[in-house]
Structures are given as C-alpha cells and as structure tokens.
Amino acid sequence: MRVTVQDVIDRLTVFGQGMEDGVDGLLFGEPDAPVQGVVTAFSATHRVLRRAIDLHADLVISHEGIFYSHRYVQAGKEADSVRREKERLIEEAGLAVYRCHDVVHRRPDLITRGLIRALEWETYLEKELPEAGILSLPGMTLKHLAEHVKERLNLPCLRVAGDLSAECRRVGILVGYRGGGRTAIPLFEEEGVDVVIAGEGPEWETPQYVKDAVFQGKGRAYVALGHAESEEPGMKYLAEILERAFPGLPVHFVPETPVFRVV
Numbered sequence: 001m002r003v004t005v006q007d008v009i010d011r012l013t014v015f016g017q018g019m020e021d022g023v024d025g026l027l028f029g030e031p032d033a034p035v036q037g038v039v040t041a042f043s044a045t046h047r048v049l050r051r052a053i054d055l056h057a058d059l060v061i062s063h064e065g066i067f068y069s070h071r072y073v074q075a076g077k078e079a080d081s082v083r084r085e086k087e088r089l090i091e092e093a094g095l096a097v098y099r100c101h102d103v104v105h106r107r108p109d110l111i112t113r114g115l116i117r118a119l120e121w122e123t124y125l126e127k128e129l130p131e132a133g134i135l136s137l138p139g140m141t142l143k144h145l146a147e148h149v150k151e152r153l154n155l156p157c158l159r160v161a162g163d164l165s166a167e168c169r170r171v172g173i174l175v176g177y178r179g180g181g182r183t184a185i186p187l188f189e190e191e192g193v194d195v196v197i198a199g200e201g202p203e204w205e206t207p208q209y210v211k212d213a214v215f216q217g218k219g220r221a222y223v224a225l226g227h228a229e230s231e232e233p234g235m236k237y238l239a240e241i242l243e244r245a246f247p248g249l250p251v252h253f254v255p256e257t258p259v260f261r262v263v
Helices: 005-015 046-054 081-093 110-118 142-153 181-190 206-215 227-245
Strands: 025-028 038-041 059-062 096-099 125-128 133-141 159-161 167-174 195-198 221-224 251-253
Touching: 005 059, 005 096, 005 227, 038 046, 038 227, 046 059, 046 081, 110 133, 110 167, 110 227, 133 142, 142 167, 142 195, 142 221, 159 206, 167 181, 181 195, 181 206, 206 221, 227 251
Parallel strands: 038 059, 038 251, 059 096, 167 195, 195 221
Antiparallel strands: 025 096, 125 133, 133 167, 159 221
C-alpha cells in the first residue's frame, strides 16, 4: 500500500487537533511524497537525521523544534553555520521533517502516557489532568523511587530535592517544561502528591518550594529527569502506534545521547 507524508500526518490527527497558534507542521518535504520509512525522535538532531538516512527513512517526526527554538523561523542570509549545514543535509537527502508537538500533548497527553508506560506504572494511574498524570503507588522511599526511575529510563543520574528517606505514595508526573511552580506546586496541596517527577523547570521555583517544605517538616519531593529524558518515551510510544497503523511501513524510534554529561 502506498503511504504518503500526508497519510501519516492525517493519522496523527487521531490524537486531536493542534492549537490554532501552534507549532505543528511540515517543515521540509511535500505532503504527497511517498514514504518508505519513518523515524520518530524527541528532536531531529543532526545525529538523528543521519540515522534516519542510514535506516532509509524519508520522514522524520520531531517533537521539539529542530533549529534551537520553540517556533520555526525561516532562515535568512545571516543564518548560523550550524543551521545551514543541517538544512543542507535535509535537503540533499530529500527528507521530509514534520514537527509534532501540540497534537500529542492534547488530553489525554500521549507524551505523559509514554513516560508512565516506560516506568511501568500504568496500573497506578489515577487521573489525567490537562498537564499532569496523578498516580497512587505502593509505598516506597524517595531513594527507592529514584532508583526505579533511573533503571527504567536508563539514566546515568537524576536531580532530586527532598528527604531521600521520605515515603512516596502519591506522584505527579509532568513532562517537558511543566516542572515550574505554576504547574507543579499546586499538585502538592490540591492533589496531595508526595513527589513531583518532571522534565525541567526554573530551579528557583518548585525545587526551592520543596526545600522550604522539607524545612517545615512537610514530606515533599521533586525529581528532575531532564526535558528530553521525560519526553523521549512518548515519542517511542508514538512510533509503536504508527507501526500498528501502517503495517509493512518501517517505523523507528531513534533515541539521542544525553545532552549533558556529569563531570
């Protein structure tokens, strides 16, 4: 069966409609071009694009912006040399690149579900809020919880605020850049969570709140995974969904190496 770029894009609308002023869209390629293979990734980095070429995939679905900003801006004559080289690779290889951000964050949030699946906590999901998943886990210490997260996500390290011996039963999951005070802090009192697991957020907001809460004798904690580390599982989940939707079409999830190293 012939599959086009537009066919794959149309399948993504099953998750809902993008935002009116959103960022989803086809950045490179033509909608009616045939697709021989698909790659999903947190971000279409230069390495991911090279890997797509090696896999003979001609459609790359990137969750985040590929040119270092949330919104896509056409390159001008003053474009940075790194961007120019990356654009040249895309064009010479004839790749189609689709930004898939807003639609998979619609409720229910596919990226949040992907992280919960990766943690093997699906049976503990109690409710799905617009920006968070609330889980009720068997009791475990913060140290035990952090070790489980590291093992399941294959992470070399985590950043944790709170008492490692504190018991954690109720958990808030916030992917991406939702770990700031506006989204994370209300979960402690409105949802009664003991710990928030988030991608990232301003360090002077939720982590400082948790520091004060612990000083006051309140058992609250915060675990920072990293933005990519929190959202890659969702893009892996998307690859599995597309593979089922298009039998016979090779669909690959391509992970990236961590952006930061601990030295």
